[in-house]
Amino acid sequence: MRSSWGQGRDPEPYLYLAPMLALLAVFTYWPLVHTAYLSVVRWNMAPGAAMPFVGLTNFASVTSGSLFAAASYNTVIYLAASIPLKVLLPIPIAVFVWSLGGRGAAYRTILFLPTLISFVVVSVVVLWLLNPMGGHVPALLAMAGVAMGNPLADAERAIWLVIGLSSWKVLGFHVLIYVAGLSAIPRDLVEAMRIDGAGDWRILRSLIWPLLGPTTLFVLISTILFTLQQCFTPIDILTQGGPSNGTTNLFYMVYQLAMRSFDIGGGAAGTVMLFALLLLLVAAKFALLDSRVAYER
Amino acid sequence: MSEAAFRPSPGWRFAGHAVLVALCLSVVVPMAIVLGTSFKVPNEVYRLQPWPDAPTMENYARLFGERAFGTYVWNSVATTALRVVGELVIALLAAYAFARWSFRGRDALFVLVLAAMMVPPQLTMIPLYLLMAELDWFDTWTALIVPHLAMPYAAFLLRQHFLSIPRELYEAARMDGAGSWTTLWHVAVPNIGPAIAAIAIVLAMDSWNEYFWPMLMSTEPSSRTVQIGLREFVEEEFGNYGGLMAGAVLASLPMLLLFFLFQRRIVDTFVSSGVKG
Structure with a gap:
């Protein structure tokens, strides 16, 4: 829709845009540039100290550490596990909820509740529910003869707890997104297939699944882009990246380097690498999205 | 949204409801436990029963007081x-x-x-x-x-x-x-x-x-x-x-x-x- 004020010389739009642009420049874009700068100098944080250019030293020291290795490995696990749990699992649930129509309202409301509470609350509640000394979950499992131990203290299992929590938290939200996508499917198409004698499975496979494609892609990309940062809170509250770097990921690692080890150069180098990774993912997103959309046409 | 176009067969519908009820419980039960525990005196906190026998506002008072x-x-x-x-x-x-x-x-x-x-x-x-x-x-x-x-x-x-x-x-x-x-x-x-x-x-x-x-x-x-x-x-x-x-x-x-x-x-x-x- 074209606007009524279309003279290119008018300063007005720029004035309206100025606050947003200024804020983004100062709080989003300048920091990226400054981080890149900090990644190639050595700085001991003393005010006014010299900041000699050290090239790629910071990058080398970060990538050679065990923290980086663990964080990278875990990042792959976080991402790989997130796909079935956060992208695929909500789909059959959404299909069912959608098939209930208005009667599914209660389900939709309850499933959405975890989206409303902060991850701080979720983590803190988990500290209680899973507490080996009296939390409900170990107590109930013990009654069934299963010894749960303390997953938070287990270097191998802790990450799965975090993944499980973040999947639980985002499930309702993703289900609702899929339900919205499903609601856009024209009834006549489904009814036509029914009249032709198609069974549930056939309708799902040939009609619903392809039409859900764009929504699925959207959820997939959002999940990949945001899963790592979403997990920051539970990691910080429950395990602080441990035990033995068992739950840290590349996002949390940057925080650990900068704020825990006070390795500003290392943190900055990690940030630059992470940003490059993000750009790659975003580029992949646009490539995929465009080719997919073209196919749909 | 009233009646949707797609209606699975009874077998699937039962399974669907079962799964959804389980998921909803995974949301509601912890919330109930949290709420109940917040009203418990320290002695009762470790009991499995989610609701307190002797409810107290002490926990909340403490948050604002101490x-x-x-x-x-x-x-x-x-x-x-x-x-x-x-x-x-x-x-x-x-x-x-x-x-x-x-x-x-x-x-x-x-x-x-x-x-x-x-x-x-x-x-x-x-x-x-x-x-x-x-x-x-x-x-x-x-x-x-x-x-x-x-x-x-x-x-x-x-x-x-x-x-x-x-x-x-x-x-x-x-x-x-x-x-x-x-x-x-x-x-x-x-x-x-x-x-x-x-x-x-x-x-x-x-x-x-x-x-x-x-x-x-x-x-x-x-x-x-x-x-x-x-x-x-x-x-x-x-x-x-x-x-x-x-x-x-x-x-x-x-x-x-x-x-x-x-x-x-x-x-x-x-x-x-x-x-x-």
């Missing part, structure tokens, strides 16, 4: 309110610019604004932290509000809404001699009231539930938000699970209340992001 949760809640309320108002105003201005004018660089600037959405807070953390130190903004509301005032996503949504207002309305205002500023606040904004309300609620939730930045910015108890206060409580009163659950309830209640009041709008706003994209 711990400064009153201050924490006030910090959260104030920073959220101020921040949402600021975010809305700035987003409205930007959305208006993108929707109502075509100007040089408009598309490029639009991409620039949207691209900022993709930058996670951890990536800007280091320089911003240093900046906050230099400006001496630690432990201030300013630190919690100002860096967040630019909300590209809100601008994006508001622009959509501005674009959907019939041109006639804008034309009529122009005929009457109204300038762009008047038209914005007296024609455009009143027309998308419900959308603004919905976006405001989502922004409020983001602010209320935030952890990362408030955690970095708070070095003393008096500046904590309720989320940070809750997190610190874990260490400050280690083992006081009754109190911890009371804190959890306190930290969640406002948003839950807001949701039940404005249910429809919130879900639609959250979800429309998925379908349009």
Whole structure:
């Protein structure tokens, strides 16, 4: 829709845009540039100290550490596990909820509740529910003869707890997104297939699944882009990246380097690498999205 | 949405209900346990029965008495309110610019604004932290509000809404001699009231539930938000699970209340992001 004020010389739009642009420049874009700068100098944080250019030293020291290795490995696990749990699992649930129509309202409301509470609350509640000394979950499992131990203290299992929590938290939200996508499917198409004698499975496979494609892609990309940062809170509250770097990921690692080890150069180098990774993912997103959309046409 | 087009066979329907009930229980049961535990005296906390036999308000009283949760809640309320108002105003201005004018660089600037959405807070953390130190903004509301005032996503949504207002309305205002500023606040904004309300609620939730930045910015108890206060409580009163659950309830209640009041709008706003994209 074209606007009524279309003279290119008018300063007005720029004035309206100025606050947003200024804020983004100062709080989003300048920091990226400054981080890149900090990644190639050595700085001991003393005010006014010299900041000699050290090239790629910071990058080398970060990538050679065990923290980086663990964080990278875990990042792959976080991402790989997130796909079935956060992208695929909500789909059959959404299909069912959608098939209930208005009667599914209660389900939709309850499933959405975890989206409303902060991850701080979720983590803190988990500290209680899973507490080996009296939390409900170990107590109930013990009654069934299963010894749960303390997953938070287990270097191998802790990450799965975090993944499980973040999947639980985002499930309702993703289900609702899929339900919205499903609601856009024209009834006549489904009814036509029914009249032709198609069974549930056939309708799902040939009609619903392809039409859900764009929504699925959207959820997939959002999940990949945001899963790592979403997990920051539970990691910080429950395990602080441990035990033995068992739950840290590349996002949390940057925080650990900068704020825990006070390795500003290392943190900055990690940030630059992470940003490059993000750009790659975003580029992949646009490539995929465009080719997919073209196919749909 | 009343009756949907797709109706699976009875076998699948049973399985579907079973799974959904299980999922709902995974949400509701912990919430019940949290609520119940928050009213328990320390002796009862470790009992499996979710509700207390001798309920007490002691845990809540303690939060406001011994711990400064009153201050924490006030910090959260104030920073959220101020921040949402600021975010809305700035987003409205930007959305208006993108929707109502075509100007040089408009598309490029639009991409620039949207691209900022993709930058996670951890990536800007280091320089911003240093900046906050230099400006001496630690432990201030300013630190919690100002860096967040630019909300590209809100601008994006508001622009959509501005674009959907019939041109006639804008034309009529122009005929009457109204300038762009008047038209914005007296024609455009009143027309998308419900959308603004919905976006405001989502922004409020983001602010209320935030952890990362408030955690970095708070070095003393008096500046904590309720989320940070809750997190610190874990260490400050280690083992006081009754109190911890009371804190959890306190930290969640406002948003839950807001949701039940404005249910429809919130879900639609959250979800429309998925379908349009």
